[in-house]
Amino acid sequence: MKEITKFIFTVVTTILLFSNSAIAATDIVKIDGSSTVYPITEAVAEEFQIETGIKVTVGVSGTGGGFKKFCRGDTVISNASRPIKPNEIKKCKEAGIDFIEIPIAFDAITIVVNKRNDWAKEMTPAELKKAWEPLAQSKITKWSQVRDSWPDVPLKLYGPGADSGTFDYFTESIVGESKAIRGDFTASEDDNVLVQGVSGDKGGLGYFGLAYFNENKNKLDAVAIKNGKGKFIVPSLKTVMDGSYNPLSRPLFIYLNASKAAFDPNVKKFIDFYLKHAAVLSTEVGYIPFSKSEYAAITNHYKTLKTGTAFKKPAIGLSVQQMLDLSSSNQ
Amino acid sequence: MTIQNKPAANKNLDSIRKTIANHKRHDFIFASLGTLVIASLTITLLILFLDLVIDGYPRFNLDFFSNFPSRRAARAGILSAWIGSSLVLLVTFFVAVPLGITSGVYLEEYAKKNWFSDLIEINVSNLAGVPSIIYGLLALGLFVYSFGLGQSILTAGLTLALLMLPIVIVSTREAIRSIPVHIREAAYAVGATKWQVCRNHVIPYSYGGILTGVIIGMARAIGETAPVITIGALTFIAFLPPSPIGLEPPFINFDWLESGFTVLPIQMFNWISRPQLAFHVNAAATGAVIIMLTLLMNGFAIKLRYNIRKKIKW
Numbered sequence: 001m002k003e004i005t006k007f008i009f010t011v012v013t014t015i016l017l018f019s020n021s022a023i024a025a026t027d028i029v030k031i032d033g034s035s036t037v038y039p040i041t042e043a044v045a046e047e048f049q050i051e052t053g054i055k056v057t058v059g060v061s062g063t064g065g066g067f068k069k070f071c072r073g074d075t076v077i078s079n080a081s082r083p084i085k086p087n088e089i090k091k092c093k094e095a096g097i098d099f100i101e102i103p104i105a106f107d108a109i110t111i112v113v114n115k116r117n118d119w120a121k122e123m124t125p126a127e128l129k130k131a132w133e134p135l136a137q138s139k140i141t142k143w144s145q146v147r148d149s150w151p152d153v154p155l156k157l158y159g160p161g162a163d164s165g166t167f168d169y170f171t172e173s174i175v176g177e178s179k180a181i182r183g184d185f186t187a188s189e190d191d192n193v194l195v196q197g198v199s200g201d202k203g204g205l206g207y208f209g210l211a212y213f214n215e216n217k218n219k220l221d222a223v224a225i226k227n228g229k230g231k232f233i234v235p236s237l238k239t240v241m242d243g244s245y246n247p248l249s250r251p252l253f254i255y256l257n258a259s260k261a262a263f264d265p266n267v268k269k270f271i272d273f274y275l276k277h278a279a280v281l282s283t284e285v286g287y288i289p290f291s292k293s294e295y296a297a298i299t300n301h302y303k304t305l306k307t308g309t310a311f312k313k314p315a316i317g318l319s320v321q322q323m324l325d326l327s328s329s330n331q
Numbered sequence: 332m333t334i335q336n337k338p339a340a341n342k343n344l345d346s347i348r349k350t351i352a353n354h355k356r357h358d359f360i361f362a363s364l365g366t367l368v369i370a371s372l373t374i375t376l377l378i379l380f381l382d383l384v385i386d387g388y389p390r391f392n393l394d395f396f397s398n399f400p401s402r403r404a405a406r407a408g409i410l411s412a413w414i415g416s417s418l419v420l421l422v423t424f425f426v427a428v429p430l431g432i433t434s435g436v437y438l439e440e441y442a443k444k445n446w447f448s449d450l451i452e453i454n455v456s457n458l459a460g461v462p463s464i465i466y467g468l469l470a471l472g473l474f475v476y477s478f479g480l481g482q483s484i485l486t487a488g489l490t491l492a493l494l495m496l497p498i499v500i501v502s503t504r505e506a507i508r509s510i511p512v513h514i515r516e517a518a519y520a521v522g523a524t525k526w527q528v529c530r531n532h533v534i535p536y537s538y539g540g541i542l543t544g545v546i547i548g549m550a551r552a553i554g555e556t557a558p559v560i561t562i563g564a565l566t567f568i569a570f571l572p573p574s575p576i577g578l579e580p581p582f583i584n585f586d587w588l589e590s591g592f593t594v595l596p597i598q599m600f601n602w603i604s605r606p607q608l609a610f611h612v613n614a615a616a617t618g619a620v621i622i623m624l625t626l627l628m629n630g631f632a633i634k635l636r637y638n639i640r641k642k643i644k645w
Contacts, residue, residue, distance in 0.1 A: 035601075035604065042400065042402055042566075042567045045567055045569070046399075046401055046402055046569060049569050049570075055569075055570050056567075057565045057568045057591050058565060059482075059564065059565045059566055059567075060566045060601060061563070069563070189604075190603070190604055191606065192603070192604070192606075211606045215606040215607055215608065216606075281402070284402065285402055286606060286607075
């Protein structure tokens with residue numbers, strides 16, 4: 001008994017003594033942020049560590065949580081499924097942290113319906129707005145109210161919860177205002193729940209990332225969406241890459257701490273590696289890569305170490321070149 | 332003979348028998364109800380557990396325990412997660428248990444019973460019911476930023492220790508209270524001091540109850556995700572913390588306390604939210620591992636408690 005007490009006492013004292021000197025000083029490349037971007041960064045980090053032996057860690061605390069750590073200097077790279085917001089830019093500035101914005105791949109928000117749904121093969125953004133906008137709450141409850149020629153089947157909506165970047169982008173691009181949506185739909189942060197919901201409900205209508213649709217093609221159908229040129233387009237690797245699937249293609253980003261990107265050799269190596277392999281690795285985990293020339297343009301942009309964002313004002317459906325140009329002109 | 336003709340004594344006996352039969356029936360109903368509830372709970376747990384085991388079965392091999400996370404589901408493993416979980420729990424144990432037991436003993440044996448100790452008692456009991464995310468936020472402000480401990484194993488261990496502390500304190504006090512007064516009085520009667528009574532009687536006799544509290548607390552700590560994520564646990568980490576045991580003197584080092592980490596529930600959560608089915612298999616396997624770890628810990632504690640109780644002879 002006496003021995004045990006003595007031992008425990010020693011251990012606790014030592015822990016407390018050591019705790020004061022616990023300042024992490026290592027050459028680890030620290031990354032945090034969005035869960036949507038996580039699979040791509042994880043894949044890159046995995047390969048990078050195998051090839052170079054440089055240690056990389058990736059956390060998942062959401063785009064907002066990631067920026068908090070990034071603007072405090074806890075991380076050098078932040079995964080983001082949406083552009084940085086003005087208040088986050090302010091926080092970074094106050095802490096003296098400049099950032100470089102790098103688009104890395106596309107995610108396509110896919111509108112899905114039940115397999116037994118034989119009417120809604122195509123929809124326009126206006127029809128989607130009619131079904132999802134706040135005004136529709138408890139008024140638009142049947143498919144026939146969305147388009148006259150559709151049957152009198154109850155309309156059941158499934159979508160990601162309010163913390164998700166997918167939700168932000170969907171409301172911005174379809175409803176026209178960030179986070180504006182009707183309250184009476186089934187929301188879940190777990191996309192697998194949405195898959196379950198729509199696949200079990202004849203009148204179900206839902207949306208989530210393309211990767212989830214590709215894994216559940218046997219349970220769900222994707223709806224073709226009318227793009228800016230008036231064509232109805234189904235999301236796929238091809239249609240997202242050539243830009244014809246819009247407005248529901250959204251870019252994913254990583255944000256770099258500019259001074260680390262300039263001076264830390266490990267971070268430099270990591271970004272070079274990231275941009276070199278993003279095309280292959282993002283496809284592998286279910287996202288849509290940019291074209292080779294676009295990655296080359298991004299690499300050039302990053303090499304100039306231009307800081308700032310292309311999204312001082314919210315913008316939908318920008319091409320990679322437009323993003324880079326805007327980012328440079330927003331200096 | 333008709334009932335009306337029965338002598339008074341017989342009548343009385345009949346009514347007593349009736350009462351007894353009645354009570355026995357109540358007894359039986361209550362016992363069956365209890366059995367039913369226990370059975371349904373056990374069966375639910377068993378079904379859930381078996382479901383996890385069956386879903387995760389393909390991944391139960393050595394590779395799963397010795398591989399780092401990976402984008403390829405079949406190559407992904409839980410090495411960094413189970414080592415992270417174990418190290419965090421180690422810190423939690425060594426902080427929460429001594430602190431909890433000493434606080435419990437102090438509050439029960441030494442503290443004066445006045446409004447102040449009442450206040451502490453109410454607060455400790457309340458703390459046991461505070462949502463874990465609150466501890467996470469507290470730890471983020473206090474340990475991570477004020478104390479500058481960073482997003483480390485030490486921070487996570489201390490956070491979970493806070494979570495566990497009220498449980499240990501409350502169970503320690505309950506265990507001490509359940510010791511018969513005459514044991515204490517007997518010890519005082521032969522001239523023992525307060526400390527001797529505590530050390531030689533009160534604490535050893537309450538080990539069983541304390542252990543139960545410790546195990547409930549540890550089982551809660553191993554499954555916690557929210558506070559660990561809040562303080563900045565990682566999801567992808569493909570290297571291990573420095574080993575706590577070295578080959579050169581002083582053989583024990585504490586560098587691992589400063590290391591980044593991930594834990595089992597975070598790894599499981601990450602996999603379950605991936606679109607690919609193969610990752611869901613990994614998640615199921617991880618879930619089964621967590622349950623087995625908890626069962627193992629509980630089993631060990633029950634065995635220990637049994638051995639301790641056997642030694643106590645009053």
